[in-house]
Amino acid sequence: IDYVDKDKPRATNSMASKSQEQPLVAVVMGSDSDLPVMQPGIAILKKFEIPYTVRVTSAHRTPAWMAEYASAAHSNGIKCIIAAAGGAAHLPGMAAAYTHLPVIGVPVKPTIGDGMDSLLSIVNMPKGVPVGAMSVNNSTNAALYAARILGVGDAGIAKRYQQYIQDCREEVREKDRRLAE
Numbered sequence: 001i002d003y004v005d006k007d008k009p010r011a012t013n014s015m016a017s018k019s020q021e022q023p024l025v026a027v028v029m030g031s032d033s034d035l036p037v038m039q040p041g042i043a044i045l046k047k048f049e050i051p052y053t054v055r056v057t058s059a060h061r062t063p064a065w066m067a068e069y070a071s072a073a074h075s076n077g078i079k080c081i082i083a084a085a086g087g088a089a090h091l092p093g094m095a096a097a098y099t100h101l102p103v104i105g106v107p108v109k110p111t112i113g114d115g116m117d118s119l120l121s122i123v124n125m126p127k128g129v130p131v132g133a134m135s136v137n138n139s140t141n142a143a144l145y146a147a148r149i150l151g152v153g154d155a156g157i158a159k160r161y162q163q164y165i166q167d168c169r170e171e172v173r174e175k176d177r178r179l180a181e
């Protein structure tokens with residue numbers, strides 16, 4: 001069976017600059033049109049030196065492929081899934097239904113509306129199938145949350161996160177100092 005959606009090409013490695021090592025985070029998207037929203041999060045994964053992969057696994061257009069990918073994620077070495085989708089954003093919830101791995105949802109703002117439909121589609125899960133839900137288009141926080149999860153068992157990632165916190169604090173203090181001048 002060919003699970004690849006021929007009308008919607010997968011995000012290629014060159015588009016997403018896939019890391020070379022065994023991926024620990026899978027960034028899955030409902031469409032390659034979600035990729036621009038996910039780029040800030042991908043930049044965070046790179047900054048924290050977290051190996052990742054980026055794939056298009058649509059819950060609606062390629063349901064069998066989506067199920068296959070989420071089902072195999074754990075045995076393929078993935079530790080955490082970041083799932084982005086817009087509109088009727090079922091991908092994070094469906095991915096969570098097929099894996100016990102933590103799934104972090106990123107609601108993508110659709111072309112129509114403000115993204116509340118995407119947010120509610122992700123956050124309003126039935127009891128028993130938890131999905132972490134970030135704010136609309138906030139792939140940065142999704143990646144940071146993935147780093148927090150992975151940092152529990154990886155001293156290097158934890159250390160880089162602590163440095164990130166320090167850098168953020170210093171950045172804000174610097175802004176404050178400039179305003180006070």
Ligand code: RP5
Nearest residue numbers: 030031033034084085086108
């Ligand atoms: C969702 O539909 C995708 O996650 C995307 O946000 C939205 C629109 O997809 P395209 O029509 O741009 O492929 O499934």
